[in-house]
Amino acid sequence: MKVGGSFMALYKKNFEKKEFPKLERGAKHYEMIAAEALENSIEHLNHAYGQKLCGAEGAVEYRDGGVYTYDNNGKRYLDCLGGYGIFNVGHRHPKVIEAVKNQLDQVCLHSQDLLNPWAAYLAKQLAAIAPGDLKYSFFCNSGTEAVEGAIKLARLYTGKTEIISTKNSYHGVSMGALSATGRDVFRKPFEPLLNGFVHVPFGDIDAIENAITKNTAAVILEPIQGEGGINLPPDGYLRKVRQLTQKKGVLLILDEVQTGMGRTGRMFACEHESVVPDILCLAKALGGGVMPIGAFMSTSKIWRVLEPNPSIHNSTFGGNPLACTAASACIEVLLEEHLPARAAMMGNLFTRKLKELQDLFPQYVADVRGRGLLIGLEFQTKEVREQVQVELFHRGVLVAATMNANRTVRIEPPLIITEAQVLLMIETLSGILQELKDAKVADITKKVKKRDRKKDKEKDRKRA
Numbered sequence: 317m318k319v320g321g322s323f324m325a326l327y328k329k330n331f332e333k334k335e336f337p338k339l340e341r342g343a344k345h346y347e348m349i350a351a352e353a354l355e356n357s358i359e360h361l362n363h364a365y366g367q368k369l370c371g372a373e374g375a376v377e378y379r380d381g382g383v384y385t386y387d388n389n390g391k392r393y394l395d396c397l398g399g400y401g402i403f404n405v406g407h408r409h410p411k412v413i414e415a416v417k418n419q420l421d422q423v424c425l426h427s428q429d430l431l432n433p434w435a436a437y438l439a440k441q442l443a444a445i446a447p448g449d450l451k452y453s454f455f456c457n458s459g460t461e462a463v464e465g466a467i468k469l470a471r472l473y474t475g476k477t478e479i480i481s482t483k484n485s486y487h488g489v490s491m492g493a494l495s496a497t498g499r500d501v502f503r504k505p506f507e508p509l510l511n512g513f514v515h516v517p518f519g520d521i522d523a524i525e526n527a528i529t530k531n532t533a534a535v536i537l538e539p540i541q542g543e544g545g546i547n548l549p550p551d552g553y554l555r556k557v558r559q560l561t562q563k564k565g566v567l568l569i570l571d572e573v574q575t576g577m578g579r580t581g582r583m584f585a586c587e588h589e590s591v592v593p594d595i596l597c598l599a600k601a602l603g604g605g606v607m608p609i610g611a612f613m614s615t616s617k618i619w620r621v622l623e624p625n626p627s628i629h630n631s632t633f634g635g636n637p638l639a640c641t642a643a644s645a646c647i648e649v650l651l652e653e654h655l656p657a658r659a660a661m662m663g664n665l666f667t668r669k670l671k672e673l674q675d676l677f678p679q680y681v682a683d684v685r686g687r688g689l690l691i692g693l694e695f696q697t698k699e700v701r702e703q704v705q706v707e708l709f710h711r712g713v714l715v716a717a718t719m720n721a722n723r724t725v726r727i728e729p730p731l732i733i734t735e736a737q738v739l740l741m742i743e744t745l746s747g748i749l750q751e752l753k754d755a756k757v758a759d760i761t762k763k764v765k766k767r768d769r770k771k772d773k774e775k776d777r778k779r780a
């Protein structure tokens with residue numbers, strides 16, 4: 317077989333072999349790298365990158381560490397977004413990095429045939445920190461897969477098919493998880509989804525009771541709706557759902573993909589109400605901000621249905637040694653550095669300071685809610701939210717809207733955030749709200765939008 321240029325030519329007509337430009341701090345070719353990143357994103361990822369803030373700003377990620385991420389110009393961003401909740405132990409925590417580097421020199425992906433000591437050890441660690449009698453784990457690669465597996469396990473164990481979920485919930489976008497997700501914008505274009513899913517209002521115990529039938533396998537809930545807008549249910553809701561499901565012989569699946577791993581001030585959010593689910597879903601921060609990994613856990617009693625054919629549910633990459641060592645190191649860091657408790661403490665400070673801003677600027681800030689370092693900052697309008705978000709970006713603070721509530725900004729920084737960093741964010745936000753009041757921000761935003769429109773037109777002209 318012929319290799320080299322002509323081989324390439326045969327299969328990839330326009331393949332042009334080119335070195336990926338080396339990202340050096342302050343490099344002269346920064347503008348070129350940013351322009352190329354934008355062009356490739358528009359041409360080969362999604363045309364919508366042209367409209368995104370990062371596209372308009374040409375901000376290219378260069379390096380990260382701790383609570384910060386940096387662009388190639390040396391601009392530092394205080395990360396109050398936390399990669400949508402993956403950086404609980406911070407960016408590139410040295411202990412996680414070291415564990416993964418060592419693992420790279422030993423075994424990266426597993427043979428699938430021999431015992432995998434890293435997956436087994438991680439499962440043991442999870443059993444030790446998980447609430448109640450959750451003892452067995454299945455490892456996958458993302459949150460949606462964790463939910464997918466949980467739904468299948470619930471159906472397999474109960475022999476029933478119906479799942480009760482909540483309106484405005486977010487459980488992922490693969491077909492099973494999407495069937496549980498409670499927002500039409502994600503669901504409608506892909507219908508018909510799985511049969512047997514019903515969605516009831518979040519926080520309403522009677523609605524769950526009324527929805528339970530003889531064929532209900534499980535109720536699936538986020539303890540706090542993350543993408544729904546950081547929505548907290550009434551106190552005692554989770555406990556009542558647990559009591560109800562137990563009484564009716566229905567399984568309770570808790571999706572702690574976003575709330576887990578210390579985020580809300582306890583290792584798992586269900587601990588706030590001393591609730592033990594039948595199935596627990598994890599992902600995001602589990603990988604220590606270094607590797608992607610998801611998991612669903614359950615009790616030995618429920619897991620027995622997977623014993624006759626252990627590969628009835630499987631994943632080639634799930635439980636790979638690199639991801640498992642990252643997760644094991646992440647758990648150690650969370651415990652050693654007492655990060656769940658730190659999330660509670662810093663979350664209280666953050667929330668208190670944000671509420672002070674709400675009192676000062678009620679014309680802009682509609683609500684502040686959350687638990688630990690999962691905080692929702694709701695603005696009066698989507699436009700104000702956008703303006704504030706853009707200005708925070710300009711001033712070196714990252715935040716983002718929640719997926720199902722576009723007036724709400726989520727604040728979910730690494731749990732290692734310091735008091736000084738919280739106060740810096742508050743000061744920056746306060747400055748923006750004051751300028752907004754003085755109508756200065758409106759001018760700035762108008763200018764930015766005008767510039768973006770000009771850029772877009774130029775790009776469209778080039779494309780044409």
Ligand SMILES: Cc1ncc(COP(=O)(O)O)c(C=O)c1O
Nearest residue numbers: 458459460486487488542573574
């Ligand atoms: C509660 C919850 N479940 C599931 C998911 C899906 O996770 P992933 O994007 O890793 O598939 C998310 C993602 O935001 C989530 O917040």
